[in-house]
Amino acid sequence: MNNILEVKDLKVSFHTYAGEIQAVRGVTFNLKKGEALAIVGESGCGKSVTSQAIMRLIATPPGEIKSGSSILFDGKTDIVKLTDKEMESVRGSEMGMIFQDPMTSLNPTMKVGAQITEGLIKHQGLSKQAARERAIEMLRLVGMPNPEARIDQYPHQFSGGMRQRVMIAIALACNPKLLIADEPTTALDVTIQAQIIDLMRDLQEKTGASIIIITHDLGVVADIAQRVVVMYAGKVVEQGSVDDIFYNPQHPYTWGLLRSVPRLDNDEKEPLVPIEGTPPDLFAPPKGCAFAARCPYAMEICLESDPEIENVSAGHSAACWLLHPNAPKVERPVEVGG
Numbered sequence: 001m002n003n004i005l006e007v008k009d010l011k012v013s014f015h016t017y018a019g020e021i022q023a024v025r026g027v028t029f030n031l032k033k034g035e036a037l038a039i040v041g042e043s044g045c046g047k048s049v050t051s052q053a054i055m056r057l058i059a060t061p062p063g064e065i066k067s068g069s070s071i072l073f074d075g076k077t078d079i080v081k082l083t084d085k086e087m088e089s090v091r092g093s094e095m096g097m098i099f100q101d102p103m104t105s106l107n108p109t110m111k112v113g114a115q116i117t118e119g120l121i122k123h124q125g126l127s128k129q130a131a132r133e134r135a136i137e138m139l140r141l142v143g144m145p146n147p148e149a150r151i152d153q154y155p156h157q158f159s160g161g162m163r164q165r166v167m168i169a170i171a172l173a174c175n176p177k178l179l180i181a182d183e184p185t186t187a188l189d190v191t192i193q194a195q196i197i198d199l200m201r202d203l204q205e206k207t208g209a210s211i212i213i214i215t216h217d218l219g220v221v222a223d224i225a226q227r228v229v230v231m232y233a234g235k236v237v238e239q240g241s242v243d244d245i246f247y248n249p250q251h252p253y254t255w256g257l258l259r260s261v262p263r264l265d266n267d268e269k270e271p272l273v274p275i276e277g278t279p280p281d282l283f284a285p286p287k288g289c290a291f292a293a294r295c296p297y298a299m300e301i302c303l304e305s306d307p308e309i310e311n312v313s314a315g316h317s318a319a320c321w322l323l324h325p326n327a328p329k330v331e332r333p334v335e336v337g338g
């Protein structure tokens with residue numbers, strides 16, 4: 001079994017007084033063992049909800065993972081079908097999660113050491129002393145200076161970057177097979193962001209954990225991921241290797257994303273081009289391509305019918321009518337080639 005995760009036709013809705021929000025509308029992707037995959041897209045595209053579904057952190061109700069969805073973990077477990085109790089044990093011992101804001105995900109009233117050892121004692125059956133030693137080792141691993149003293153401090157005694165290191169230590173303490181990081185650096189300033197990404201890349205190499213990193217920042221993607229899933233309005237619009245996405249992107253939304261981020265090789269300091277308009281209302285998704293209202297290439301068919309996912313090359317696919325053999329050839333707005 002080469003894949004640690006196989007997400008198939010994942011659909012997640014939220015039931016509200018105003019109606020059903022179709023937050024994730026049929027997402028399919030695989031994650032190989034030891035691979036780092038980035039899920040990118042604007043806020044509200046369903047990337048966080050997808051990761052929460054994988055961790056089974058969707059509150060039901062109001063949330064609902066629709067029937068027909070499957071999330072195969074490590075070749076055997078369908079996450080969707082586990083009981084809450086079974087899932088709690090998987091989360092505590094086989095998956096780790098890092099959130100955007102470490103201050104809200106750490107418990108302010110508990111010493112950080114206790115927060116790292118909690119899972120070790122509960123899910124791995126370590127003694128208090130062994131768990132404490134492991135916690136110190138984890139803090140050292142994530143680059144915390146003086147871990148023997150820091151372990152007895154509270155979250156507010158740490159800087160933002162150091163708190164995120166504590167979160168990473170907690171997530172990795174149980175030696176998870178899968179680490180999910182949702183916008184792990186968004187709340188941090190730029191230099192600290194780079195340090196945290198470096199750290200995550202290092203740790204991935206050291207531990208061999210598979211990583212899903214959720215981000216709107218394509219700079220982060222290039223630094224850490226091998227593969228990219230681009231989401232728009234609850235669907236995957238393109239996926240491929242980092243090279244596919246950066247140098248041979250096929251979907252107009254991916255083109256827009258690439259033009260809206262600063263490029264490291266951009267010596268001319270070209271102005272960034274934000275994608276105009278807003279994503280569709282997921283209470284009532286449009287019947288055709290969800291990107292049509294913002295797409296400069298939209299054709300009549302785009303408004304009528306949702307494009308199928310087409311294979312571009314091995315591991316690279318996109319859902320756009322421009323990939324149809326009869327579609328007009330359009331000039332790509334982004335530079336292609338390394």
Ligand code: SF4
Nearest residue numbers: 289292295302320321
């Ligand atoms: Fe644009 Fe049509 Fe492609 Fe959608 S299917 S991204 S509207 S060209």
Ligand code: MG
Nearest residue numbers: 043044047048
């Ligand atoms: Mg989010």
